[in-house]
Amino acid sequence: MENVKHKKLLVVDDEPEIRQMIDRFLRNEGFSRIFHAASFAEALEVFHTVKPDLAILDVMLPDGDGFSLLSSIRQTSNIPVLFLTARGEDEDRLLGLGLGADDYMVKPFLPRELVLRITAILRRVYAPPQQERYPVFQLGSRLVDLESGIVSNNGDELPLTAKEHALLLKLYENRNRIVTSDALCQAAWGDDYFGYENTLMVHIRRIREKIEVNPSKPEFLLTVRGLGYKLMVRGDE
């Protein structure tokens, strides 16, 4: 993952101080190849000469707007783009993302958040293609292996059904946090999930039978009354 820091970044903003600040934060985080542009025309020029790996675009530029700049870039390149704008309106956000931007941030922003998002985008786009692996984690004495879809308990192997797998994955991704029953239903049954609440309860009970020592007194998969469920995973994060 070290190569992420060697990527070329293009920062387009008409405020030199903003550019300078972003530049400093990125350098602090280990990025070194940072290029600046203060206008639409300059950005296009730098884009063609430098060929950056990611662009941070301001929406309002003195000689054009970031949206058309993105359209121009998209004619020749598919590099990831993050909008950083002082315009917070919903329409702009949708327009930006609709045009194929990878992210949209509104000023004022926290530098740490900006760096995290840029790193995330770079990882997603430039990481070497690898098989997506499902997590394997320990719940008390039992090992939940979502990769093979099996819960093992002292040599006993309990296979998980597809729905149970989807629910456990969603719960694990949000471990130690409440997941609403709506989000769980959506994870298991898709967007048209309305009406599956009772079925969800049945599936949760079956999961508990596999992962809990005492399913009627759950330790790991807790019910949050009226809201949803919470998977407690210790010693993580």
Add this chain to the structure above:
Amino acid sequence: MRSTARILKRFIGATMLISAFLLVFNFVLIGVWVFNGMNEGGSPTRVVQQVAAGLQAGNQQFALDEVAIELLEQNQAWALLIDDEGQVLWDYHAPENLPDTYSVIDVAKFTKWYLEDYPVFTWEHENGLVVVGYPKDSLVKYQYHLPIQWVGTLPLKIFALLIINLVVGLLLSLIIGYKLVRSIRPLTEGIQALGEDQEVFIEPKGILQDLAQNINRVASLLRQKNLRLKERDEARSNWIAGISHDIRTPLSMILGYSSAWEENPTLPEEQRKEAGIIRRHAENLRSLVNDLNLVSMLEYEMQPLQKRQLRLAALVRQVATEFLNNGLDEQFSLEIATLDERAQVEGDERLLKRAITNLIQNSMNHNPEGCTITLQVSVQEEYGTCRLTVEDNGKGIPENKIPELLELPYSSKRKQSQRSGHGLGLPMVARIAKAHQGHFILDSDTGKGVKAEIVLPTKNSDSTKTV
């Protein structure tokens, strides 16, 4: 349309009343005139009667008494006495050119018509026939001959005449009234449309064209005013959006560098704390700017809603979960009462979630020493609405302070400054509810806790499954 029918009815009634009155009036007037005209200067029949009575035969001489002479003088009339043979026995100021003898035929003729163009009248006398003549061209003589049958049916005929009059009058007033109403109809429609704030133009024609022009003028005036108001609202909203935009860039610098200092391990602890304070206040300022912008957009109806079908129960669960996952201070507890899964609305997910968040946040801000916040979603099928309730058991708000809490801060209707928060939270909720064709109810009193309700029109999707 009911009003035009009423106008027509009234109009016809009035015209019928007027024509009936005129008819009676004319009858009376004509009667009086005819009667008076016939009797002007005494009727000729009475004069000739008087003369016949006043003419006395003396010895070879006839004498007319004073009264008869007076009458004749008054009418500038003359008199003759003709005997049975047709000889003139006596005369009084008879014209020279009159013959001295008259045949039966002559008598018959002038009795009915004229004697040498003099209108004459006759009466019987013991010595013959008295003839009284009036000056030429002073009187007209008419003879009436009416069939008995005709005279017999006369009352019926008069009655029929009245009926015909009535019908014709009714018909005429109907036609005129209908025309009038037809010319009024565009005007009434125009005024109605004006009240409903629609575009109005009435073709100015007919008898009411002045009125039509006036209505058109009022309509265009209103249109201009509305346009100006909208322009002003737009300008105000754009102004606030512009200021928000201009604040965001410098705020980026403040937030950026203060948070960088806060996380810089090489700086002394004290300075990092101070940087943290700056960072926190910059974040407050950021949320203020965002909220100000959102409220102003809602206030001037410039906020585009990203509407889609939403289930209120799911929204409430999502917001409550976010609060719990982000760590609720231990003095607060969030309870979920019944959430009616049928409650579906068409709305902007982000705005509605914002409204719920504001209500929960508001309860927490008002009760820093802690409270229990209960969330509920219910459906009122009879009103076609659903209701989202956020209730706390905290110290409450004095009842008389509630209306001003929904006004924008610093407006003339809201005098007290807010102690906690920037005071935009509740006005924002009220405006979000309004933008969804719903309304916001705040119910509280000191010691009673706060009950906040958002009432929204239900919008069921066709694919709703009944569970």
